[in-house]
Amino acid sequence: MLLDVKNLAVSYGKNQSPTIQGVNFKLDEGKILAIVGESGSGKTTVIRAILNVLPGGGHVSEGEIIFEGKNLCTLDEKSWRSIRGKDMSMIFQDSGAMMNPIHTIGKQFIEYIQTHSDLNKQAAYEKAIEKLTLMNLPNPENILKSYTFELSGGMRQRVGIAMAITFQPKLLLADEPTSALDVTTQAQIVGELMFITRGTGAAMIIVTHNLGVASYLSDDLIVMSQGKVVESGATVDVIKNPQHEYTKSLLSSVPEMDRCRYV
Secondary structure (H helix, E strand, O other): OOEEEEEEEEEEOOOOOOOEEEEEEEEOOOOEEEEEOOOOOOHHHHHHHHHOOOOOOEEEEEEEEEEOOEEHHHOOHHHHHHHEOOOEEEEOOOHHHHOOOOOOHHHHHHHHHHHOOOOOHHHHHHHHHHHHHHOOOOOHHHHHHOOHHHOOHHHHHHHHHHHHOOOOOOEEEEEOOOOOOOHHHHHHHHHHHHHHHHHHOOEEEEEEOOHHHHHHHOOEEEEEEOOEEEEEEEHHHHHHOOOOHHHHHHHHOOOEEOOEEOO
């Protein structure tokens, strides 16, 4: 068992009412879990809690997050620095927005690699080239010389994924990684995420409102509404035989084509 989330609740500031509560799930090595639900349902809060990057005074107010036998809720900042980026990485909704616009991709990528390893600058540069090439980015040398605003949304997202997989993490956390992209690029990114997880054995939790992406990528599915898990199980079971009315409404909102709903 790679990850075991037990009765997770998250609160912000002095607010006694938790934003999410009673979240439970398990994730094995090499498996993909999708969390779906409307905006504000608590999907992103779950994965940010796992990585301990909750904004605005957010904190785990109840429950445990067990990763490889360790309770992440008890770790100090030094221990977290040894986990983030190496054992656990995040792919953001718009990776370009998470990078510094006044520094080149190369400066940030190389600095990231050197922060988490003993590689010198040249070795870090070569590792960055290797990961960008893996993501099917043309002319990776030019990518490293570029600024984020000089790249398309799809290219920025590939750079973000390349950085996230640099150290072959055991767990990838993906926060709406395709939502800002056109349909063609979405399909390419989904294919690359599938290739990475199946090829390296990494586990992944993907947060998405796109049921098509969730059903294609994931082994298991969690449906959230108003901060709670309303349904969970094997993806095929939840999609084909939904039990909760909210899940049924989500599925019914997927557009049909020739009387078929592609989820």
